[in-house]
Amino acid sequence: MTLAQTQNHTNSSNPLLNLNYENALESLGNDYYDEVAAEEFPQHILRWRNDSLLPSLGLDPQVVKDEDFIHAFGKFQGRKPFLALRYHGYQFGEYNSQLGDGRGFLYGQIRGTDNELYDFGTKGSGRTPYSRGGDGMLTLKGGVREVLAAEALHRLGVKTSRCLSMIETGLGLWRGDEPSPTRSSVMIRMSKSHIRFGTFERLNYLKRPDLTQKLLDHVINEYYQNLKYDDDKYALFYAELVKRVAELVAQWMAAGFCHAVLNTDNMSITGESFDYGPYAFIPHYDLYFTAAYFDYYRRYCYGQQPSICHLNLELLQEPLKAIINIHDLQSGLSKFAEYYRQEYRSLMLKKLGFEDSLFPQADDLLELTITFLKDSQINYHQFFADMARTFSIKWRDEPALVMNGSDIIPTVGASAVFDNWCILYHQILNNFDLEEIEVIAKTLHKHNPQANLLRPVIEDIWQPIVDADNWQPFYDLVGQFQ
Ligand SMILES: Nc1ncnc2c1ncn2[C@@H]1O[C@H](COP(=O)(O)OP(=O)(O)OP(=O)(O)O)[C@@H](O)[C@H]1O
Numbered sequence: 291m292t293l294a295q296t297q298n299h300t301n302s303s304n305p306l307l308n309l310n311y312e313n314a315l316e317s318l319g320n321d322y323y324d325e326v327a328a329e330e331f332p333q334h335i336l337r338w339r340n341d342s343l344l345p346s347l348g349l350d351p352q353v354v355k356d357e358d359f360i361h362a363f364g365k366f367q368g369r370k371p372f373l374a375l376r377y378h379g380y381q382f383g384e385y386n387s388q389l390g391d392g393r394g395f396l397y398g399q400i401r402g403t404d405n406e407l408y409d410f411g412t413k414g415s416g417r418t419p420y421s422r423g424g425d426g427m428l429t430l431k432g433g434v435r436e437v438l439a440a441e442a443l444h445r446l447g448v449k450t451s452r453c454l455s456m457i458e459t460g461l462g463l464w465r466g467d468e469p470s471p472t473r474s475s476v477m478i479r480m481s482k483s484h485i486r487f488g489t490f491e492r493l494n495y496l497k498r499p500d501l502t503q504k505l506l507d508h509v510i511n512e513y514y515q516n517l518k519y520d521d522d523k524y525a526l527f528y529a530e531l532v533k534r535v536a537e538l539v540a541q542w543m544a545a546g547f548c549h550a551v552l553n554t555d556n557m558s559i560t561g562e563s564f565d566y567g568p569y570a571f572i573p574h575y576d577l578y579f580t581a582a583y584f585d586y587y588r589r590y591c592y593g594q595q596p597s598i599c600h601l602n603l604e605l606l607q608e609p610l611k612a613i614i615n616i617h618d619l620q621s622g623l624s625k626f627a628e629y630y631r632q633e634y635r636s637l638m639l640k641k642l643g644f645e646d647s648l649f650p651q652a653d654d655l656l657e658l659t660i661t662f663l664k665d666s667q668i669n670y671h672q673f674f675a676d677m678a679r680t681f682s683i684k685w686r687d688e689p690a691l692v693m694n695g696s697d698i699i700p701t702v703g704a705s706a707v708f709d710n711w712c713i714l715y716h717q718i719l720n721n722f723d724l725e726e727i728e729v730i731a732k733t734l735h736k737h738n739p740q741a742n743l744l745r746p747v748i749e750d751i752w753q754p755i756v757d758a759d760n761w762q763p764f765y766d767l768v769g770q771f772q
Pocket residue numbers: 389390391392393394413420421422423424425426427428551555556564565566567
Protein backbone atom coordinates (compact mmCIF):
# COMPACT_ATOMS: atom_id res chain seq x y z
CA MET A 291 0.00 0.00 0.00
CA THR A 292 1.33 3.48 -0.87
CA LEU A 293 1.36 6.39 1.55
CA ALA A 294 -1.31 8.18 -0.51
CA GLN A 295 -3.60 5.18 -0.25
CA THR A 296 -3.02 5.07 3.48
CA GLN A 297 -4.06 8.69 3.85
CA ASN A 298 -7.10 8.26 1.62
CA HIS A 299 -8.39 5.40 3.69
CA THR A 300 -11.47 6.79 5.36
CA ASN A 301 -12.93 5.53 8.58
CA SER A 302 -16.40 5.38 7.10
CA SER A 303 -15.32 2.63 4.71
CA ASN A 304 -13.80 0.50 7.46
CA PRO A 305 -16.15 -2.33 8.46
CA LEU A 306 -14.31 -2.72 11.78
CA LEU A 307 -15.17 0.88 12.66
CA ASN A 308 -18.70 0.64 11.32
CA LEU A 309 -19.63 -2.05 13.79
CA ASN A 310 -22.39 -1.04 16.16
CA TYR A 311 -20.28 -0.24 19.22
CA GLU A 312 -22.16 -0.12 22.51
CA ASN A 313 -21.11 1.81 25.57
CA ALA A 314 -22.25 -0.59 28.29
CA LEU A 315 -19.23 -0.15 30.51
CA GLU A 316 -18.69 3.53 29.74
CA SER A 317 -22.28 4.26 30.75
CA LEU A 318 -21.57 3.00 34.29
CA GLY A 319 -19.65 6.22 34.89
CA ASN A 320 -16.00 7.06 35.35
CA ASP A 321 -15.52 5.41 38.73
CA TYR A 322 -14.51 2.26 36.90
CA TYR A 323 -11.98 3.51 34.34
CA ASP A 324 -9.72 6.26 33.04
CA GLU A 325 -9.83 7.55 29.53
CA VAL A 326 -6.45 7.01 27.88
CA ALA A 327 -4.74 7.49 24.51
CA ALA A 328 -3.08 4.82 22.40
CA GLU A 329 0.63 4.81 21.64
CA GLU A 330 1.67 6.00 18.18
CA PHE A 331 3.85 3.25 16.78
CA PRO A 332 6.67 3.65 14.23
CA GLN A 333 5.51 0.64 12.20
CA HIS A 334 2.35 -1.41 11.62
CA ILE A 335 2.67 -4.88 10.12
CA LEU A 336 -0.40 -7.04 10.37
CA ARG A 337 0.85 -10.44 11.53
CA TRP A 338 -2.44 -12.07 12.46
CA ARG A 339 -6.09 -11.50 11.68
CA ASN A 340 -8.56 -13.99 13.06
CA ASP A 341 -10.98 -14.35 10.17
CA SER A 342 -12.76 -17.19 11.94
CA LEU A 343 -14.16 -14.65 14.44
CA LEU A 344 -15.48 -12.13 11.91
CA PRO A 345 -18.73 -13.93 11.03
CA SER A 346 -19.64 -13.94 14.74
CA LEU A 347 -19.49 -10.13 14.51
CA GLY A 348 -21.64 -10.12 11.40
CA LEU A 349 -18.64 -9.43 9.14
CA ASP A 350 -17.65 -11.19 5.94
CA PRO A 351 -13.86 -11.75 6.08
CA GLN A 352 -13.71 -11.01 2.32
CA VAL A 353 -14.79 -7.42 2.83
CA VAL A 354 -12.43 -6.60 5.69
CA LYS A 355 -9.08 -5.48 4.29
CA ASP A 356 -5.74 -5.78 6.04
CA GLU A 357 -5.57 -1.96 6.06
CA ASP A 358 -8.84 -1.90 7.96
CA PHE A 359 -7.21 -3.89 10.75
CA ILE A 360 -4.17 -1.62 10.70
CA HIS A 361 -6.16 1.60 10.85
CA ALA A 362 -8.49 0.43 13.58
CA PHE A 363 -6.29 -1.85 15.67
CA GLY A 364 -2.75 -0.59 15.01
CA LYS A 365 -3.14 3.15 14.39
CA PHE A 366 -6.22 3.36 16.59
CA GLN A 367 -7.91 5.88 14.32
CA GLY A 368 -11.61 6.60 14.23
CA ARG A 369 -12.70 5.50 17.67
CA LYS A 370 -12.77 6.71 21.22
CA PRO A 371 -12.96 6.78 24.17
CA PHE A 372 -10.38 4.17 25.12
CA LEU A 373 -10.91 3.08 28.73
CA ALA A 374 -8.14 1.76 30.98
CA LEU A 375 -10.11 -0.28 33.46
CA ARG A 376 -9.38 0.03 37.16
CA TYR A 377 -8.81 -3.07 39.24
CA HIS A 378 -6.81 -4.50 42.13
CA GLY A 379 -5.95 -8.11 42.84
CA TYR A 380 -4.29 -10.77 44.97
CA GLN A 381 -1.01 -11.54 43.24
CA PHE A 382 0.77 -14.67 44.52
CA GLY A 383 -1.22 -14.25 47.73
CA GLU A 384 -0.45 -10.56 48.32
CA TYR A 385 -3.05 -7.85 47.87
CA ASN A 386 -1.99 -5.28 45.26
CA SER A 387 -3.88 -1.99 45.13
CA GLN A 388 -1.63 -0.55 42.41
CA LEU A 389 -3.10 -2.45 39.47
CA GLY A 390 -5.38 -1.61 36.54
CA ASP A 391 -4.92 -1.88 32.77
CA GLY A 392 -1.22 -0.98 32.56
CA ARG A 393 -0.67 -1.90 28.92
CA GLY A 394 -4.15 -2.14 27.51
CA PHE A 395 -7.59 -0.60 27.42
CA LEU A 396 -11.16 -1.42 26.53
CA TYR A 397 -11.33 -0.50 22.83
CA GLY A 398 -15.04 -1.07 22.43
CA GLN A 399 -17.96 -3.38 23.05
CA ILE A 400 -19.88 -5.20 20.35
CA ARG A 401 -22.95 -7.39 20.35
CA GLY A 402 -22.21 -10.60 18.49
CA THR A 403 -24.62 -12.35 16.16
CA ASP A 404 -25.44 -14.55 19.19
CA ASN A 405 -26.77 -11.38 20.89
CA GLU A 406 -24.06 -11.59 23.59
CA LEU A 407 -21.93 -8.56 24.44
CA TYR A 408 -18.20 -8.88 23.66
CA ASP A 409 -15.24 -6.72 24.60
CA PHE A 410 -12.45 -5.74 22.29
CA GLY A 411 -9.51 -5.13 24.63
CA THR A 412 -5.97 -4.17 23.67
CA LYS A 413 -2.70 -5.52 24.97
CA GLY A 414 0.51 -3.61 24.30
CA SER A 415 -1.12 -0.30 23.36
CA GLY A 416 1.02 1.98 25.53
CA ARG A 417 1.30 3.40 28.98
CA THR A 418 -1.67 4.26 31.19
CA PRO A 419 -1.99 5.60 34.75
CA TYR A 420 -1.57 1.95 35.85
CA SER A 421 1.67 1.14 34.09
CA ARG A 422 3.81 1.66 37.19
CA GLY A 423 7.39 0.97 36.06
CA GLY A 424 6.28 -0.84 32.89
CA ASP A 425 6.58 0.33 29.27
CA GLY A 426 2.96 -0.45 28.37
CA MET A 427 4.11 -2.80 25.61
CA LEU A 428 3.71 -6.41 24.53
CA THR A 429 6.58 -8.33 22.98
CA LEU A 430 6.01 -9.91 19.59
CA LYS A 431 6.73 -13.31 21.10
CA GLY A 432 4.22 -12.57 23.86
CA GLY A 433 1.62 -11.77 21.17
CA VAL A 434 2.46 -14.92 19.20
CA ARG A 435 2.17 -17.03 22.36
CA GLU A 436 -1.19 -15.50 23.31
CA VAL A 437 -2.67 -16.03 19.82
CA LEU A 438 -1.52 -19.66 19.88
CA ALA A 439 -2.79 -20.38 23.40
CA ALA A 440 -6.23 -18.97 22.72
CA GLU A 441 -6.68 -20.89 19.45
CA ALA A 442 -5.35 -24.17 20.89
CA LEU A 443 -7.51 -23.90 24.01
CA HIS A 444 -10.55 -23.05 21.91
CA ARG A 445 -9.88 -26.15 19.81
CA LEU A 446 -9.63 -28.19 23.02
CA GLY A 447 -13.04 -26.99 24.18
CA VAL A 448 -11.89 -24.48 26.79
CA LYS A 449 -14.08 -21.37 27.19
CA THR A 450 -11.54 -18.75 26.29
CA SER A 451 -10.92 -15.24 25.01
CA ARG A 452 -9.58 -15.13 21.43
CA CYS A 453 -7.21 -12.79 19.63
CA LEU A 454 -8.81 -10.81 16.84
CA SER A 455 -5.59 -9.28 15.53
CA MET A 456 -1.90 -8.88 16.23
CA ILE A 457 0.15 -6.11 14.65
CA GLU A 458 3.91 -5.77 14.84
CA THR A 459 4.73 -2.24 15.94
CA GLY A 460 8.44 -1.69 15.28
CA LEU A 461 9.78 -0.98 18.75
CA GLY A 462 12.71 -2.64 20.51
CA LEU A 463 11.71 -3.76 24.00
CA TRP A 464 13.87 -4.78 26.91
CA ARG A 465 12.81 -7.88 28.81
CA GLY A 466 14.56 -10.10 31.31
CA ASP A 467 13.08 -13.27 29.87
CA GLU A 468 13.77 -12.67 26.15
CA PRO A 469 17.00 -11.78 24.30
CA SER A 470 16.71 -7.98 24.13
CA PRO A 471 15.99 -5.69 22.42
CA THR A 472 13.06 -7.78 21.31
CA ARG A 473 10.30 -7.02 18.81
CA SER A 474 6.95 -5.46 19.85
CA SER A 475 3.29 -6.02 19.02
CA VAL A 476 -0.18 -4.82 19.83
CA MET A 477 -3.03 -7.25 20.11
CA ILE A 478 -6.81 -7.00 20.12
CA ARG A 479 -8.44 -9.56 22.36
CA MET A 480 -12.08 -10.45 22.04
CA SER A 481 -13.59 -11.72 25.25
CA LYS A 482 -16.86 -11.97 27.10
CA SER A 483 -15.75 -9.24 29.51
CA HIS A 484 -12.64 -7.69 30.99
CA ILE A 485 -14.33 -7.31 34.38
CA ARG A 486 -12.15 -9.28 36.78
CA PHE A 487 -12.54 -10.57 40.33
CA GLY A 488 -10.06 -7.78 41.10
CA THR A 489 -12.45 -5.16 39.71
CA PHE A 490 -14.76 -5.99 42.61
CA GLU A 491 -11.88 -6.26 45.09
CA ARG A 492 -10.92 -2.67 44.34
CA LEU A 493 -14.44 -1.44 45.12
CA ASN A 494 -14.37 -3.26 48.45
CA TYR A 495 -10.94 -1.75 49.21
CA LEU A 496 -12.40 1.70 48.52
CA LYS A 497 -15.42 0.85 50.70
CA ARG A 498 -17.88 1.61 47.93
CA PRO A 499 -20.77 -0.90 48.22
CA ASP A 500 -22.81 1.41 45.97
CA LEU A 501 -20.32 0.92 43.14
CA THR A 502 -20.20 -2.82 43.83
CA GLN A 503 -23.98 -3.00 43.54
CA LYS A 504 -24.01 -1.07 40.27
CA LEU A 505 -21.28 -3.21 38.74
CA LEU A 506 -22.86 -6.44 39.91
CA ASP A 507 -26.21 -5.46 38.40
CA HIS A 508 -24.42 -4.70 35.15
CA VAL A 509 -22.62 -8.08 35.22
CA ILE A 510 -25.84 -9.98 35.85
CA ASN A 511 -27.79 -8.04 33.21
CA GLU A 512 -25.18 -8.63 30.54
CA TYR A 513 -23.46 -11.91 31.37
CA TYR A 514 -26.01 -13.83 33.47
CA GLN A 515 -29.06 -12.78 31.49
CA ASN A 516 -31.14 -15.78 32.49
CA LEU A 517 -31.01 -14.59 36.11
CA LYS A 518 -31.77 -10.90 35.71
CA TYR A 519 -35.47 -11.12 36.52
CA ASP A 520 -35.06 -13.63 39.35
CA ASP A 521 -35.80 -12.41 42.92
CA ASP A 522 -32.82 -14.40 44.10
CA LYS A 523 -30.52 -13.20 41.32
CA TYR A 524 -27.51 -12.28 43.48
CA ALA A 525 -27.22 -15.65 45.23
CA LEU A 526 -27.89 -17.42 41.94
CA PHE A 527 -25.24 -15.33 40.17
CA TYR A 528 -22.53 -16.45 42.60
CA ALA A 529 -23.67 -20.08 42.44
CA GLU A 530 -23.50 -19.90 38.63
CA LEU A 531 -20.06 -18.25 38.70
CA VAL A 532 -18.80 -21.05 40.97
CA LYS A 533 -20.09 -23.58 38.44
CA ARG A 534 -18.52 -21.77 35.49
CA VAL A 535 -15.14 -21.45 37.21
CA ALA A 536 -15.14 -25.08 38.40
CA GLU A 537 -15.91 -26.18 34.84
CA LEU A 538 -13.24 -23.90 33.43
CA VAL A 539 -10.54 -25.39 35.68
CA ALA A 540 -11.69 -28.87 34.68
CA GLN A 541 -11.32 -27.81 31.04
CA TRP A 542 -7.74 -26.60 31.68
CA MET A 543 -6.87 -29.82 33.53
CA ALA A 544 -8.23 -32.07 30.79
CA ALA A 545 -6.45 -29.97 28.16
CA GLY A 546 -3.21 -30.41 30.11
CA PHE A 547 -2.90 -26.65 30.49
CA CYS A 548 -1.15 -24.72 33.23
CA HIS A 549 -2.23 -21.05 33.20
CA ALA A 550 0.68 -20.02 35.43
CA VAL A 551 -0.62 -16.72 36.87
CA LEU A 552 -3.94 -17.32 38.57
CA ASN A 553 -4.00 -14.00 40.41
CA THR A 554 -7.46 -12.60 41.07
CA ASP A 555 -6.88 -9.89 38.44
CA ASN A 556 -6.60 -12.68 35.88
CA MET A 557 -9.94 -14.24 36.79
CA SER A 558 -12.89 -13.11 34.66
CA ILE A 559 -16.26 -12.48 36.30
CA THR A 560 -17.82 -14.37 33.38
CA GLY A 561 -15.80 -17.51 34.15
CA GLU A 562 -13.89 -17.30 30.88
CA SER A 563 -10.18 -18.09 30.55
CA PHE A 564 -7.84 -15.26 29.50
CA ASP A 565 -4.37 -13.68 29.85
CA TYR A 566 -1.86 -16.07 28.34
CA GLY A 567 1.54 -14.97 29.61
CA PRO A 568 3.99 -17.58 30.93
CA TYR A 569 1.52 -20.46 30.50
CA ALA A 570 2.61 -23.93 29.39
CA PHE A 571 0.98 -27.17 28.38
CA ILE A 572 2.21 -30.09 30.51
CA PRO A 573 4.76 -32.27 28.72
CA HIS A 574 3.58 -35.26 30.78
CA TYR A 575 1.13 -35.83 33.63
CA ASP A 576 2.74 -34.14 36.62
CA LEU A 577 0.63 -32.34 39.20
CA TYR A 578 3.67 -30.31 40.32
CA PHE A 579 4.47 -29.00 36.83
CA THR A 580 4.95 -25.24 37.18
CA ALA A 581 4.93 -22.96 34.16
CA ALA A 582 6.23 -19.60 35.44
CA TYR A 583 9.94 -19.55 36.30
CA PHE A 584 9.20 -16.95 39.00
CA ASP A 585 6.61 -19.16 40.76
CA TYR A 586 9.20 -20.34 43.27
CA TYR A 587 6.75 -22.07 45.63
CA ARG A 588 4.73 -23.78 42.86
CA ARG A 589 1.65 -21.85 43.98
CA TYR A 590 0.09 -22.03 40.52
CA CYS A 591 1.38 -25.46 39.44
CA TYR A 592 -0.83 -27.66 37.24
CA GLY A 593 -2.36 -29.70 40.08
CA GLN A 594 -3.00 -26.68 42.30
CA GLN A 595 -5.29 -24.98 39.79
CA PRO A 596 -8.60 -26.30 41.19
CA SER A 597 -7.78 -25.32 44.77
CA ILE A 598 -6.41 -21.91 43.74
CA CYS A 599 -9.58 -21.13 41.79
CA HIS A 600 -11.61 -22.25 44.80
CA LEU A 601 -9.56 -19.87 46.94
CA ASN A 602 -10.04 -17.02 44.45
CA LEU A 603 -13.81 -17.58 44.54
CA GLU A 604 -13.63 -17.50 48.34
CA LEU A 605 -11.67 -14.22 48.25
CA LEU A 606 -14.33 -12.78 45.96
CA GLN A 607 -16.88 -13.32 48.74
CA GLU A 608 -15.30 -10.40 50.60
CA PRO A 609 -16.52 -7.71 48.16
CA LEU A 610 -19.72 -9.59 47.35
CA LYS A 611 -20.67 -9.76 51.03
CA ALA A 612 -21.84 -6.16 50.66
CA ILE A 613 -24.67 -7.43 48.46
CA ILE A 614 -25.02 -11.18 48.96
CA ASN A 615 -25.83 -13.03 52.16
CA ILE A 616 -22.80 -14.95 53.48
CA HIS A 617 -24.79 -18.17 53.83
CA ASP A 618 -25.73 -17.97 50.16
CA LEU A 619 -22.10 -17.38 49.26
CA GLN A 620 -20.91 -20.33 51.32
CA SER A 621 -23.61 -22.59 49.99
CA GLY A 622 -22.70 -21.58 46.41
CA LEU A 623 -19.01 -22.34 46.94
CA SER A 624 -19.70 -25.68 48.63
CA LYS A 625 -20.67 -27.12 45.23
CA PHE A 626 -17.32 -26.31 43.59
CA ALA A 627 -15.69 -29.72 44.15
CA GLU A 628 -18.64 -31.65 42.75
CA TYR A 629 -18.96 -29.44 39.66
CA TYR A 630 -15.23 -29.81 39.09
CA ARG A 631 -15.25 -33.58 39.51
CA GLN A 632 -18.19 -34.08 37.16
CA GLU A 633 -16.80 -31.87 34.41
CA TYR A 634 -13.28 -33.33 34.61
CA ARG A 635 -14.63 -36.88 34.48
CA SER A 636 -16.85 -36.09 31.52
CA LEU A 637 -14.08 -34.30 29.58
CA MET A 638 -11.48 -37.03 30.17
CA LEU A 639 -13.92 -39.71 29.05
CA LYS A 640 -14.52 -37.67 25.91
CA LYS A 641 -10.76 -37.60 25.30
CA LEU A 642 -10.90 -41.38 25.66
CA GLY A 643 -13.61 -41.55 23.01
CA PHE A 644 -16.80 -41.62 25.03
CA GLU A 645 -19.31 -38.78 24.62
CA ASP A 646 -21.61 -40.61 26.98
CA SER A 647 -19.91 -41.59 30.22
CA LEU A 648 -22.61 -43.86 31.60
CA PHE A 649 -21.04 -47.21 30.65
CA PRO A 650 -20.09 -49.48 33.58
CA GLN A 651 -16.26 -49.44 33.34
CA ALA A 652 -15.99 -45.67 32.79
CA ASP A 653 -14.48 -44.87 36.18
CA ASP A 654 -12.08 -47.81 36.06
CA LEU A 655 -10.89 -46.66 32.64
CA LEU A 656 -10.37 -43.10 33.84
CA GLU A 657 -8.45 -44.19 36.91
CA LEU A 658 -6.25 -46.60 34.99
CA THR A 659 -5.56 -43.98 32.31
CA ILE A 660 -4.36 -41.47 34.90
CA THR A 661 -2.20 -44.12 36.58
CA PHE A 662 -0.66 -45.00 33.23
CA LEU A 663 -0.06 -41.36 32.27
CA LYS A 664 1.53 -40.69 35.66
CA ASP A 665 3.68 -43.85 35.84
CA SER A 666 4.87 -43.80 32.25
CA GLN A 667 5.44 -40.02 32.01
CA ILE A 668 4.41 -40.42 28.40
CA ASN A 669 3.75 -37.24 26.38
CA TYR A 670 0.24 -36.30 27.56
CA HIS A 671 -0.94 -34.75 24.30
CA GLN A 672 0.75 -37.28 22.04
CA PHE A 673 -0.90 -40.14 23.90
CA PHE A 674 -4.40 -38.84 23.14
CA ALA A 675 -3.45 -37.72 19.62
CA ASP A 676 -2.09 -41.22 18.92
CA MET A 677 -5.26 -42.79 20.29
CA ALA A 678 -7.23 -40.75 17.76
CA ARG A 679 -4.80 -41.42 14.91
CA THR A 680 -4.36 -45.15 15.43
CA PHE A 681 -7.89 -46.05 16.53
CA SER A 682 -9.25 -49.04 14.65
CA ILE A 683 -12.15 -51.45 14.83
CA LYS A 684 -9.44 -54.14 15.13
CA TRP A 685 -8.83 -53.03 18.71
CA ARG A 686 -11.86 -55.18 19.49
CA ASP A 687 -10.04 -58.31 18.27
CA GLU A 688 -7.24 -58.47 20.81
CA PRO A 689 -5.68 -56.17 23.44
CA ALA A 690 -2.26 -56.33 21.75
CA LEU A 691 -3.68 -54.40 18.81
CA VAL A 692 -4.73 -51.43 20.95
CA MET A 693 -2.60 -48.38 20.09
CA ASN A 694 -0.82 -50.40 17.44
CA GLY A 695 1.06 -47.95 15.23
CA SER A 696 1.57 -45.35 17.95
CA ASP A 697 4.98 -43.68 17.76
CA ILE A 698 5.34 -43.12 21.46
CA ILE A 699 4.06 -46.28 23.11
CA PRO A 700 7.19 -48.32 22.20
CA THR A 701 9.42 -45.60 23.63
CA VAL A 702 7.89 -45.92 27.10
CA GLY A 703 8.27 -49.69 26.99
CA ALA A 704 5.76 -52.35 27.88
CA SER A 705 4.41 -52.07 31.39
CA ALA A 706 1.88 -53.97 33.45
CA VAL A 707 -0.27 -50.86 33.73
CA PHE A 708 -0.26 -50.32 29.98
CA ASP A 709 -1.11 -53.98 29.36
CA ASN A 710 -4.02 -53.70 31.79
CA TRP A 711 -5.14 -50.49 30.13
CA CYS A 712 -5.16 -52.19 26.71
CA ILE A 713 -7.11 -55.15 28.09
CA LEU A 714 -9.71 -52.86 29.65
CA TYR A 715 -10.07 -50.67 26.54
CA HIS A 716 -10.40 -53.78 24.36
CA GLN A 717 -13.10 -55.16 26.69
CA ILE A 718 -15.02 -51.90 26.69
CA LEU A 719 -15.01 -51.72 22.90
CA ASN A 720 -16.51 -55.17 22.74
CA ASN A 721 -19.62 -53.80 24.48
CA PHE A 722 -20.27 -51.37 21.61
CA ASP A 723 -21.76 -52.09 18.20
CA LEU A 724 -20.32 -50.97 14.87
CA GLU A 725 -22.26 -47.74 14.73
CA GLU A 726 -21.13 -46.81 18.24
CA ILE A 727 -17.51 -47.60 17.32
CA GLU A 728 -17.75 -45.01 14.55
CA VAL A 729 -18.96 -42.45 17.08
CA ILE A 730 -15.99 -43.32 19.31
CA ALA A 731 -13.60 -42.69 16.41
CA LYS A 732 -15.22 -39.32 15.75
CA THR A 733 -15.16 -38.39 19.44
CA LEU A 734 -11.45 -39.19 19.67
CA HIS A 735 -10.72 -36.88 16.74
CA LYS A 736 -12.97 -34.13 18.04
CA HIS A 737 -11.35 -33.95 21.46
CA ASN A 738 -7.73 -34.75 20.59
CA PRO A 739 -6.08 -32.52 17.96
CA GLN A 740 -2.97 -33.92 16.30
CA ALA A 741 -1.06 -30.71 16.95
CA ASN A 742 0.02 -29.59 20.41
CA LEU A 743 1.51 -26.47 21.89
CA LEU A 744 4.34 -27.82 24.01
CA ARG A 745 7.16 -25.36 24.54
CA PRO A 746 9.54 -26.86 21.94
CA VAL A 747 6.72 -26.63 19.38
CA ILE A 748 6.33 -22.91 20.09
CA GLU A 749 10.11 -22.43 19.88
CA ASP A 750 10.11 -24.22 16.52
CA ILE A 751 7.67 -21.73 15.04
CA TRP A 752 9.33 -18.75 16.75
CA GLN A 753 12.84 -19.47 15.46
CA PRO A 754 11.97 -19.02 11.73
CA ILE A 755 10.38 -15.68 12.64
CA VAL A 756 13.59 -14.60 14.37
CA ASP A 757 15.94 -16.01 11.72
CA ALA A 758 14.16 -15.14 8.49
CA ASP A 759 10.92 -13.36 9.35
CA ASN A 760 9.27 -16.56 8.14
CA TRP A 761 5.71 -16.66 9.50
CA GLN A 762 4.53 -19.70 7.57
CA PRO A 763 5.19 -22.27 10.35
CA PHE A 764 3.16 -20.02 12.71
CA TYR A 765 0.22 -19.82 10.28
CA ASP A 766 0.43 -23.57 9.65
CA LEU A 767 0.30 -24.31 13.36
CA VAL A 768 -2.59 -21.94 14.14
CA GLY A 769 -4.38 -23.40 11.12
CA GLN A 770 -4.23 -26.84 12.68
CA PHE A 771 -6.26 -25.58 15.64
CA GLN A 772 -8.94 -23.81 13.62
N1 LIG B 1 4.85 -4.02 30.11
C1 LIG B 1 3.94 -3.57 30.97
N2 LIG B 1 3.74 -2.24 31.12
C2 LIG B 1 2.83 -1.77 31.96
N3 LIG B 1 2.04 -2.53 32.72
C3 LIG B 1 2.19 -3.86 32.62
C4 LIG B 1 3.14 -4.44 31.75
N4 LIG B 1 3.04 -5.79 31.87
C5 LIG B 1 2.08 -6.03 32.78
N5 LIG B 1 1.57 -4.88 33.25
C6 LIG B 1 0.51 -4.73 34.23
O1 LIG B 1 0.80 -5.59 35.33
C7 LIG B 1 -0.37 -6.23 35.80
C8 LIG B 1 -0.22 -7.73 35.80
O2 LIG B 1 0.10 -8.16 34.51
P1 LIG B 1 -0.50 -9.43 33.81
O3 LIG B 1 0.63 -10.03 33.06
O4 LIG B 1 -1.31 -10.25 34.71
O5 LIG B 1 -1.60 -8.80 32.84
P2 LIG B 1 -1.45 -8.43 31.34
O6 LIG B 1 -0.95 -9.64 30.67
O7 LIG B 1 -0.67 -7.22 31.13
O8 LIG B 1 -2.93 -8.09 30.89
P3 LIG B 1 -4.27 -8.94 30.89
O9 LIG B 1 -4.52 -9.40 32.28
O10 LIG B 1 -5.28 -7.95 30.42
O11 LIG B 1 -4.07 -10.06 29.92
C9 LIG B 1 -1.51 -5.74 34.92
O12 LIG B 1 -2.14 -4.70 35.60
C10 LIG B 1 -0.81 -5.24 33.70
O13 LIG B 1 -1.53 -4.20 33.06
